[in-house]
Structure formats: C-alpha cells, structure tokens
Amino acid sequence: MTPAVEAKGARIPLVGLGTWDLRGRTCARVVEQALRMGYRHIDTAEMYDNEREVGEGLRASGIPRNEVFVTTKVWPSHFAPRELLRAAKESLAKLRMSEVDLLLLHWPNPQVPLSETIGALCKVKADGMARHIGVSNFNAALLNEAASLATEPLVCNQFEMHPFLDQSTLVSACRDKGMAVVAYSPIARGGAKNDAMLNRIGKAHGKTAAQVCLRYLVQQDVVVIPRTSKIERLEENISIFDFALPDAEMSEIASLARRDGRIVDWSFSGSAKWD
Ligand SMILES: NC(=O)c1ccc[n+]([C@@H]2O[C@H](COP(=O)([O-])OP(=O)(O)OC[C@H]3O[C@@H](n4cnc5c(N)ncnc54)[C@H](OP(=O)(O)O)[C@@H]3O)[C@@H](O)[C@H]2O)c1
Secondary structure, eight states: OOOEEEETTEEEESBOEEOTTOOHHHHHHHHHHHHHHTOOEEEOOGGGTOHHHHHHHHHHHTOOGGGSEEEEEEOGGGOSHHHHHHHHHHHHHHHTOSOEEEEEEOSOOTTSOHHHHHHHHHHHHHTTSEEEEEEESOOHHHHHHHHHHOSSOEEEEEEEOSTTSOOHHHHHHHHHTTOEEEEESTTGGGGGGGOHHHHHHHHHHTOOHHHHHHHHHHTTTOEEOOBOSOHHHHHHHHOOSSOOOOHHHHHHHHTTOOTTOOSOOOOOOSSOOOO
C-alpha cells in the first residue's frame, strides 16, 4: 500500500498513475497492471477521452473499487451549472462507477462566474457523485475566491510541479487552506531523466533520476501522478518509498528551478485544446 496524505477528510495516495495521452487498449492495460502492482490512485479527465478504458482497466485488475482513489476532471467549457452536472454524470457513466473519489475543475474559466461553477461542483458532491471535490490550475487569488464560495471542502489543487519550476508560493497558499498539493508533470514530461544532477544523486542512492525527482516531491507531502505507457516504468515510478533524500540534496534539487521551467502554460480561452 502506498502512503497517503490526508486533507479535509480525504485520504489521497501519494503516488497515482497519470493517464493523459493514454488511449484505448494501452490505457486499459496500463491501468490494470498499475493496480496489480500496488498503485491505488488513478488520474483521468473528461478531456483525456479515456474514462471508459480507465474503468475497464480497474475492473480487469480485480482490485475492489473502494480500494482505488479515482480522480476525474470537468473541462472548462462545461462549467455552467447544468453542463457541469451533465458532464459529471457522463464521466460516471463512462467510468461505470456510481461516484468518483475526487472531481476537479480542470482549468479556471473566466467566462462563467466562479460562484455558479463552485455551486454546481458542491452540488455534485452533495448529490453523492463525488466523495471529494477540488480544483486544478488555480492560482493563489482564485484559490481564495473558490474557497470562500464553496459550501463543501475543496481538498486539493492540482498543478504543474517538478524541480525545474518554483511553486513554493502556490504550495504555501494550499497549505494555508489545509488543501493537498497534487503535482502534475512531476517528472517534467520525462525531462528529469536527462538532468545530470538528478542522475548523480540517483546513482548515490541506487535510484534513477526520475525516482529522485518523484521522491523530492513526496518527501514534501506532495502527491505525484507520473504517467507512463511502459509497464516496466510503472514499477520504477512507485518504488520511491525505500530511500530518503537528506536536506542538503533536497536544497540542491530545489536549485534546479528556473524562470522558463514551466512546461504546460495555457489559459482557457474558450477554444478546445489539449490537457
Ligand atoms: N490538471 C492538468 O491540467 C494536467 C496537466 C498535465 C498533466 N496532468 C496529469 O498529470 C499526469 C502526469 O503529467 P504528464 O503526463 O504531463 O507528465 P509526466 O508524468 O511528468 O511525464 C510523462 C512522460 O515521461 C515519461 N516517463 C514516465 N516515467 C518515466 C521514467 N521513469 N523515466 C523516464 N521517463 C519516464 C513518459 O514516457 P513513456 O510513456 O514512454 O514512459 C511520458 O513521456 C498526466 O498524465 C495527467 O494525468 C494534469
């Protein structure tokens, strides 16, 4: 069992499987294998067009539904209240589940009043379709606004986080509110494996650069959701609880942050785009 973080009543396993860009049989197979290997947290979204396969993989794994933490996300073009309720129902139908563990607003959408969207998100929870709710890609100001509007706890903010990007301000904002931090692109879309420092530190621990990168985050109680389409990497990405990085290495890794470290830089403007 992977360790978990607790936030506002939610218990979120520290490692989850990211599924963006995993499609069809590959997606179902990777999800199934991940769960058999010990993963207990899967991250999907209506936008990834793979909720059906995520559900299939989960059922094929034989792991009971209540032992797996399943997150999905509503796409911003569905943030008007009636649309949001419909999108949540559709996600559940595709997953073939009666509820998800966590439902997130995928990106902020300035075209729909946040009060209406948060109201609808809270209703999804109150109606029993999501055990917990939260947000993704919200900055500190929007996080404040969302938290003050919500009548149900917002348990997390999911955003880009890895050693090449300094997210300390946003992490503090989440911590102040008791919200969990979920890091997406936690191995910088695979970029971690090319970094000399991460490789050097990894070598000293008998680990890979990707494992050092993930360990760096979970050691700060940050949930990571690395994605891989390769079965052999599933094991690698979850084997990060049998070593620890001393403070000096943690500081060294933090120094990798740079101004242009962001990989995913996109605001919702009304036109459908990836992720
Ligand atoms: N909320 C949002 O807006 C948002 C945005 C982006 C992502 N996400 C979520 O976060 C998840 C993870 O982020 P991501 O997919 O952007 O990037 P990521 O997990 O940092 O990196 C995935 C890439 O790294 C490679 N990789 C995986 N494990 C590796 C290892 N041990 N060593 C070397 N390379 C490795 C994968 O290739 P192979 O397949 O070849 O292994 C893939 O190309 C997504 O899948 C999605 O669920 C959410």
